[in-house]
Amino acid sequence: MIWVALRRQRLQLITLLVLLVVGSAAVLIMRPMMLADLHSMGLEGCLTTGLEGCGKPKAPFQLAWYTPMRAAQLGLLVLPLLIGLFIGVPLLAREIEQGTHVLAFTQSVSRTRWMLTNIAVGLLPALVLVLAGQSLINWWLSAAGDLGPLRVGPFDMNVFGIQHIAPVVYTLFAFSLGLFTGVLARRLLTGMLITLVGFVVLRVALETLRFKLISPERKITGLPDTAGVYGEVKQIRVDSGYLDAQGHVVPDEVASAASTQCKATSVDNTQFFPCMEQKGMAKHFTDMITEPMAGQLHLVEGAIFLGVTALLFAATLILVRRRT
Amino acid sequence: MDGALSCSGLGKKFRRGWAVRDCSFELPEGKVVALVGPNGAGKSTLLGMAAGLIRPTEGELWVHGTPVRNRTHPDVAFLAQSRPLYRDFTVREQIKAARAMNDRWSDERVTEILDLLAGVDPKAKVGELSAGARSQLAIALALGRLPKVLLLDEPLSDLDPLARDETLRLVMTEVADRGTTVVMSSHLLGDLREVCDHLLLIDKGHVQVDGDIEDVLAEHRILVGPADSPEPEGTLVSATRTERQATLLMRDTVSVPDGWAGTEPDLESLVMGYLRAARGRRD
Numbered sequence: 001m002i003w004v005a006l007r008r009q010r011l012q013l014i015t016l017l018v019l020l021v022v023g024s025a026a027v028l029i030m031r032p033m034m035l036a037d038l039h040s041m042g043l044e045g046c047l048t049t050g051l052e053g054c055g056k057p058k059a060p061f062q063l064a065w066y067t068p069m070r071a072a073q074l075g076l077l078v079l080p081l082l083i084g085l086f087i088g089v090p091l092l093a094r095e096i097e098q099g100t101h102v103l104a105f106t107q108s109v110s111r112t113r114w115m116l117t118n119i120a121v122g123l124l125p126a127l128v129l130v131l132a133g134q135s136l137i138n139w140w141l142s143a144a145g146d147l148g149p150l151r152v153g154p155f156d157m158n159v160f161g162i163q164h165i166a167p168v169v170y171t172l173f174a175f176s177l178g179l180f181t182g183v184l185a186r187r188l189l190t191g192m193l194i195t196l197v198g199f200v201v202l203r204v205a206l207e208t209l210r211f212k213l214i215s216p217e218r219k220i221t222g223l224p225d226t227a228g229v230y231g232e233v234k235q236i237r238v239d240s241g242y243l244d245a246q247g248h249v250v251p252d253e254v255a256s257a258a259s260t261q262c263k264a265t266s267v268d269n270t271q272f273f274p275c276m277e278q279k280g281m282a283k284h285f286t287d288m289i290t291e292p293m294a295g296q297l298h299l300v301e302g303a304i305f306l307g308v309t310a311l312l313f314a315a316t317l318i319l320v321r322r323r324t
Numbered sequence: 325m326d327g328a329l330s331c332s333g334l335g336k337k338f339r340r341g342w343a344v345r346d347c348s349f350e351l352p353e354g355k356v357v358a359l360v361g362p363n364g365a366g367k368s369t370l371l372g373m374a375a376g377l378i379r380p381t382e383g384e385l386w387v388h389g390t391p392v393r394n395r396t397h398p399d400v401a402f403l404a405q406s407r408p409l410y411r412d413f414t415v416r417e418q419i420k421a422a423r424a425m426n427d428r429w430s431d432e433r434v435t436e437i438l439d440l441l442a443g444v445d446p447k448a449k450v451g452e453l454s455a456g457a458r459s460q461l462a463i464a465l466a467l468g469r470l471p472k473v474l475l476l477d478e479p480l481s482d483l484d485p486l487a488r489d490e491t492l493r494l495v496m497t498e499v500a501d502r503g504t505t506v507v508m509s510s511h512l513l514g515d516l517r518e519v520c521d522h523l524l525l526i527d528k529g530h531v532q533v534d535g536d537i538e539d540v541l542a543e544h545r546i547l548v549g550p551a552d553s554p555e556p557e558g559t560l561v562s563a564t565r566t567e568r569q570a571t572l573l574m575r576d577t578v579s580v581p582d583g584w585a586g587t588e589p590d591l592e593s594l595v596m597g598y599l600r601a602a603r604g605r606r607d
Contacts, residue, residue, distance in 0.1 A: 004421045008410065103408040106375050106396045107425035107469070114425075321394070324378045 001109050005121035008095075012087050016125050020132055027072070027136040031143055034065050038144070047145030058147060069148050072137045076162045079133060080170035081199050083126045088178020089191040091122045092320065096186045101323065115320050119313075123175055127168060134167045153234030154294035157207055164298035169305040174199050176312035183319045202308065206301055211238050213300045216287035223273040223284055236289040242281035250281055326389065328353040328473050328505035329374055334383035335529070336369050343369040344529040347383070351507065351522065356499055358520035358537070359509040360595050362602045366529040367509040368405060371477045374507070375402035387473055398428065401471035405478045407462045411451030415461060418450050422465045430470050437464040437494060456487030463491065467498060474498065476508040480515055488512070492519050513592040525595065527602040541588055546597075547572045549584035556581045562601035573597030 006013065038044060041061050046054035092115065095101040104114050141150050150159055160166060177198050182191035206213075216238045242250040262275035289297065327350035334347040344366040351357050361367050372378035373385055376396040387397040396402065410418055415438075423429045437460075438444050444457050453461065459479060466474060476495070480488050496519055498504050507524075510516050523540050525533035533540055547556060551570045558577035563570060573589065580586035589597065 001424055003424050007413065007417060007421065098408070098411070099404070099406045100408045100410055102377060102404045102406065103410075103422075104425060105377055106402045106404070107422065108396075108398065108427040109425045110395060322379070324372060 001113065001117045002121060004104075005118045008118075009087070009091070009122055012090075012122065013125055015086075016129050020129050023075075023129075023133055024136055027140050030068060031140045034069075034140070035143060037061060037064060038147075043147065046147055049146055061147060065144065066148070069141055069144060073141065073149050073158060073162055076130075076133050076137050076167060077158060079130055080167060080174045081196070083130070083171050084174025084178040084195050084199060085192050087122050087126055088175040089182040089195055090188055091118055091179055091182065092316070093182025093186060093188050093191045096183065096323065097188060105323075111320050111323075112317065115317060119179070123172075126175065127171060130167045130171045134162060138163065154291060155211075155234070155236050155289065155297075160210075160294070160298075164295060165302045166298060169302040169309070170203070172309045173202070173305045173312075176309040176316070180312040180316045180319070183316050183323070202305075206304065210297065210301060211236055211289055213304075214289065214293065214297055216289050217293070219286045219288060220283050221286075223277055223281065224269060234291050237286055238289060239287040241285060242276070243283040243285050244280050245282040247283070249285070255281060327351050327386075328355075329385075329387055329507060331374075331385040332383055334370075334373065334385055335381050336366075336373060336378060337381040342381075342529055344373070344380075344526075347526070347529065347531055349524060349531055349534045351505065351524070353388075353505050354499070354503045355505055355522040356495070356520045357505070357507045357522040357524055358516040358591075359507055359524050359526070360511075360513070360516070361509075361526040361532075362599050365527050365602070367526060368477055369529075370526065371402070371475050371507065371509060372404075374473075375400060375404075375475055377402070377404075397473075399472040400475060401466035401469040401473075402475045403459075403462050403466050403477060403479055405481070407458050409450045409458060409462060409465075411449070413450050414447055415444060415450060415453070416446040418461065419446075419465065419468070422468055426469055428470055430468055433470065434464045434468040437467055440490075440494065440497075455482040456484060456490075459483060459487070460491060460494070463494060470502075472504060474504050474506045476506065478509055478511070480510050480512050488515060495519060513595050517591045520591075523591070523595075525598055527598065528605075532598055537591060541591065541594060543575055544589050544594055544597075545574045545577045545580070545586045546589045546593060547574055547577070547580065547584045547586050549581075553581075553583055556584060562597040562604065564600070573601075 038061065041056070043054070043056055043058065043061055046056060046058060092101070095104065105111060141148050145151070152159060154160060154163060161170065174195065178191065178195045181194040181198065182188065185191040185194060220243065241252060242255045244250055258276060258279040258281060262272050262279065266272035266275055330350040332348045335345045336343050347370065359367050359371070369378060373380050374387075374392065376392050376394060379394055385392045387399055390397065392400075410421060413421060419431070419434055422434075423431060438446075444453065444461060450458065450461065459482070463476070463479065466476075474495075479491060479495075483491060492515060495506055495508070499506060508516070508520065517537075521537055523533055523535060523537050524531065535543075544561070545558075548569060548571050551565055551568055553570075555572070556574065556577060557579075559575040561573040561575055563572045565571075573594065577586070
């Protein structure tokens with residue numbers, strides 16, 4: 001049965017292999033070239049300086065290397081969707097569209113085994129490509145430090161999507177969605193269209209809701225606010241405001257009214273903050289999702305994608321068992 | 325339930341209605357069964373259920389006494405009307421694929437059959453074969469399963485007379501060599517008569533006639549008589565009338581009344597009579 005699945009997906013498997021070889025070779029060539037440029041331009045000291053200047057012109061290096069690094073990053077971001085569209089959808093839908101599932105269903109092999117073998121043969125090589133691509137591209141990009149696309153920190157949508165378990169869970173989700181819609185629609189094009197829309201919708205939805213998925217870390221300071229987190233790009237400020245003397249959050253409208261009144265009576269901050277304190281704003285708080293919390297966020301988001309994936313696989317199995 | 329293929333109270337309901345309803349029969353072993361009926365009578369649904377491909381809504385189906393449940397019975401091989409084959413495989417790869425998907429398999433049987441049929445090149449792509457060669461390859465693959473019951477859905481459609489003859493001979497050899505029971509649906513009644521010895525006629529999902537062809541033919545009479553005379557005793561299956569003459573297909577007629585000429589129908593006119601009656605009921 002494995003042979004049949006391998007033979008049927010020969011084209012897809014060859015494509016995956018070519019992508020793996022060409023992609024790996026490209027990274028293995030580009031990274032040392034980039035490091036050589038970095039060295040010759042004397043930019044090693046700029047790798048961890050963030051947005052601050054490092055006393056050297058960064059522009060020539062970024063002009064040469066930013067585009068290829070960005071392209072590799074975007075490639076890794078869309079790879080899961082491509083796998084869903086071109087491996088997940090046709091895997092069973094092509095059989096159903098051409099009617100050859102009837103051939104498979106009337107031999108000794110059970111429908112469940114038929115489906116699982118096909119999934120294994122299509123999915124495992126795709127996951128190998130994703131994992132290899134993820135390691136190599138992150139290895140390359142991290143060598144460019146703050147001069148490359150990773151400088152915006154782990155919470156930027158384009159960085160979050162290529163790190164930790166994200167590429168793997170996106171691939172599993174896209175693949176299972178493709179598989180399900182293909183079997184449901186029984187047509188390649190319809191399946192691909194629904195997969196494209198479904199994938200983008202869930203990705204965008206979780207992109208929007210992402211920072212609500214875990215509880216942030218609260219930093220409390222006296223007035224004026226001295227947390228100094230506004231300019232920091234590598235962490236996310238979820239909420240901020242005032243606490244009263246008991247440590248309860250002061251409702252925004254109350255704080256805003258107080259602020260308006262205090263602004264009207266104050267010349268500068270030395271008058272403004274005592275005025276605010278007088279009106280019950282004892283402390284200032286900032287709710288942050290800090291850089292070390294990225295892993296936890298990945299796991300929570302990953303669990304949601306994996307849950308949806310499991311449901312889609314189960315639904316596909318039900319469809320396959322009922323298919324005539 | 326005994327018999328090669330039997331069912332009781334079998335029914336299948338699709339969204340648009342019942343395709344097969346209340347079907348009960350017991351097909352004897354080693355027979356070649358002609359499954360006939362008008363388009364949409366439920367032949368393909370019945371074969372699909374027997375193949376374990378379609379799950380019955382009600383009733384049960386047995387192959388050699390063991391129930392068929394949501395998968396193809398190990399003793400059954402099925403040739404679907406669409407002849408599903410991997411079109412981008414070569415003939416050799418298609419055979420390898422079928423072997424890989426089966427627990428019981430005989431490569432010798434497949435090669436033996438394909439050798440009998442000149443013109444199937446093992447290196448040719450399945451999609452490039454003629455319709456006849458594709459059908460024959462599909463039958464060879466079905467026989468590679470060494471079935472005791474072979475279900476063929478319209479095996480002769482799309483075949484030229486030569487390929488039809490070759491295919492029928494293939495089936496006959498299988499029956500003679502291995503005693504396989506064959507159930508074959510077809511519209512080509514002339515061809516069926518040559519090879520079939522049992523008739524299963526269904527219409528609107530119900531069994532109308534089930535029996536040995538010789539017995540069935542003996543039970544029926546074609547009566548030709550004047551148009552204005554009263555209908556003779558027995559069960560009228562169908563009638564065609566002109567201004568002067570009536571031609572009746574009767575079942576269980578005791579005697580031929582005066583003024584009428586009676587003959588035993590051939591398979592073609594018997595089936596035609598039932599199909600005409602079916603159309604009459606439909607209109």
